[in-house]
Amino acid sequence: MTVVGIWIAAFLTLAIFSFLYKDNPVYKFAEHLYVGVSAGYYVIYVWSTDIRPLLFNPFVQTHAQTGSWGASLSQNAALFIPAVLGVVMLLRAFPKIAWVSRWPISFMVGIGAGLAITADVQGYLFPQVQATLVPLWVRGSLFTTFNNVLLFVGVVGSVGYFYFSREHKGFLGGLSKIGILFIMVAFGASFGYTVMARISLLIGRIHFLFADWLHLIR
């Protein structure tokens, strides 16, 4: 079984790589298989890790503890809300009553937007502002002083770049220009920083082909 599996895996690996040369029937085959298998895979995965433990197991567990389905249903009554909303969501597939599905959609959008309000302030805004509040003069260390000043200028500049309601001319123009320069350095740096991890991935794949499949290397 393992040998068959490795041959399947090796074939699929090469099929995906063939895409780098050009689109071809082998890639098309692998691509369609991938989309189909993974679409099915996630239905089972979500059942097994979300729906069963979150929606069904509570009923089963209460029943096991109390020995009565009535108690189980009443104790977990709150779970009927997401269950009903989930079913309502599926009505989307029937055009005439599709509009009902707006209710659960609104519920989900509301959760997302509500959480984002506090999370944006607590998780992003405040920590970023706080981390920028550094002393501009550090006694005894010219280098730290320099870094701190640069940090401050960079932050203010790049915030300036995102100022929308005024033409970027004069002082604001200069500021946003500084901002965009910092942003470019940052993009270049994170690009360069990622190269290593990406090459590691390829090493992993090539090693699989040479070692596990062809046994060319140990």
Add this chain to the structure above:
Amino acid sequence: MNWLAKLEKIDRRWIFLGVALVVAAPLLLGLKTSVDITPPVKNTYEAIDRLPPGSVVMVSIDYDASTMPENQPMLLAVLRHAFQKNLKIILMGHWPLGLPVGTLGLDQVAREMHKTYGVDYVNLGFRPGTAAVMVNLGTEIRNVFPSDYKGVPLDSLEMVKNVHNYNDIRLLVGIEAGDTYEFWIIYVQARFGLKMAMGTTAVMAPTAYKYLQSGQLVGLIGGLKGAAEYESLIAHPGIGLAGMPAQSAGHLLIILFIILGNIGYFLSRRKKA
């Protein structure tokens, strides 16, 4: 000069071919490089090396296939070292899809080093609940894992007959791709004082470093480079060490292409002017 100007528009498939070659060739040729051993990896090595034979080491598989290229070499190197020192291994994991990859590595190394299941190593498997699992293992492993991953009762396995909780385990090695390792530190290192070392992806390593400084971790293996260092310490080159020349060559090739592109660009611009 015309061919030089063509450098500005190389068909990207030549670039793809170049990348494939420089990464594949060093692997195939088994090129050897030496890596500098950094203290966090050295400390992990020593934590295992100093354990008396027969000590139980727990290995936690907290990653899955997506970070296998980085995490798997660490697992293999640590397992090889532990088996070489005749330590006993208990494998378990907190990621639902981590068990297949962890088992793959464990079985491979065990076969290689002629170790016997149930005597030298045991595979507990996966149970959902991360923090709850961790805390419960502190009282009795059997509360969480009454049997191993194949359903064999723990009491029928020679090696774990007398292993009940963290008191019977000398070291935890977590192979990590997410924030599960912080749970290990918070719920187990802090509460039960279990000694632990972590192998993390390269991206996570800088964050994990602070736990090393605070003494909550005895060692840290970061990314493929860390795995390479470990392989070099146990003198058993694997994918980590083999990958280092490929890494350097890959970086060099990309830089070379950037330079070529710029030469082409400047030449064609001069021509126009």
Add this chain to the structure above:
Amino acid sequence: MQNYSRLRSGFRKAQQLALNNHHFKNQGLRALLLFAWLALLASTSSAALAPPEDIKAFDTPNDAGGSNTITWKASPDDSLLLGYSVKRNAKPEGPFEEAGVVLKGQEEFQDAGLTDGQKYYYRVDARVLGDSASSAVAGPAVPSAQWFNLGRVNILAFIMLFAGVVLWYIARAKKGAKLFIRRIAGLDAVEEAVGRSTEMGRPLMFIPGLLSIDDVTTLAALTILGRVARKAAEYDTPVLVPCTDPLVMTTAQEIVKQSYSEAGRPDAYREGNISYLTYDQFGYAAGCDGMMLREKPGAVFLQGYFYAESLILAETGHSIGAIQIAGTTAVDQLPFFVTACDYTLIGEEMYAASSYLTREPIMLGTLKGEDLIKLLIVLALTVGVVLETFGKHWIQALFQ
């Protein structure tokens, strides 16, 4: 890490929430045990150990109840200790049982899992191996739940300020005040991209990212989709929208349909053009790539929240010669869009897009409000760094 599994996002959110709960954070991180001091400890066992001093026990503020906080001043022998053991009992005379253990150097512990309204007394022991020194008893402390988290007053104040400013500008805009908005290059290119696709007789492709409709970035992307679809309907060019999230798919169908009827072409709308591929990150990328190669869109819009697949999509889009307009708030992926695409909406520009494209006064009003807050933040930063330079942390404290 780069390959972020979205199925875990629920878990992450839950964690975020848990971390919001005060006691969770401190108790865990601080309750630490040390091991490696055996040698040191042996040498100190002869001398009498000094206990920690100044023990205080009180109800943990800003929590849901069931927790007390205990603080103390470290023992003079702190450096020699294994750690501190916090002990608790309902009566001051004992017997005390261990509530938790913390590392040396720590001076605080949160005792959770208690009963609200009940009295608890505490003692803190300095511990070495085989010996300990007990402090005086503190208490009683009575745990209770609070109705408002005072530690978050500043966050509430900021949100109120922000909402106030934005609402004020909206009201002004409604009254007809003229509001300016700077040029955003990526958005000006939308028309060009749609026009060029039409000339070449090719469809448009819109990829709305990996997240679902609970993500605000995705909602911003869908607003942009609405405008793109409107233009496309006018030019009679099909819009292909492959989705990885079923909810985004159904929402996108509604939006595009609406845009077609607004353009007076409801008959030209094809629901099949907006389709679901798979929930799998790279399966989705493989499917989108295949679609690009076979349908040869003249323009590709990559708008939404992306992970590692960003560059796979953008490079394939470039290889088929499409004009590419990207936009995301995922800072990690911005470098790849900037290098591989013709235009990129960077971070906040994407949110501004809906205001920019609609030019509705209400939308512009919120943008103006955001800018005023930005100005205030820059002001706070400037004053803050000056104060920091002189060792004053007043502004720092505001953002705690």
Add this chain to the structure above:
Amino acid sequence: MMKREIPLLITFLTGLLMVVQFFVPHRPIGQIGTGVLSWYTIIAGFTLLLGIDSLVGMHLKKLQRKQSGWGYSIMLILGLLLALGLGIFSEIKYGSALAFGSPFMYLYTYMMVPLQATMFSLLAFFIASAAYRAFRARTLEASLLLVAAMIVMLGRVPLGAAIWGKFPILAEWIMTVPNAAATRGILIGVALGGLAMSLRILLGIERTYLS
């Protein structure tokens, strides 16, 4: 009313509740967040069926019309059925599809894993072609992008340190000072933009999702 006002009201109320629970630790409000999140996960789970409906519908149509590439549509549907079939079989036989050694996990190990990993590893090629094409010293901005990328690339591998010992230090400095500054600026903008967007959604100003 049922189609527009009620949905807007639901958004407003759930959103407001999520904000309130952040500030009120007292039971039961402070505990709402966690409960609602698990509801959310359940509802989201149901929606996958909508996706399957769309995917299968589209490819069945292709088959019926014998559109070009209909053979691949058969593969796709077979793949879907294979995964569902093995999943259901494993659920029944092993108690969980994710149980070790189940046929479903075989499918995961030898099909999903290589496919995911190989698609992911394409990035090694694309990062090279994107770098070659985009890193041209055309303008000051582009040159900065280029130089920063080259330095950090060299700073990350042993080879870079061999060329010039200071590369790793310089790369580290770029990451921690200029990079951090710009990232911070972008994040402040993103936070404010997200805040405004969320506010517009709660207040019903931004309602494209209800088209």
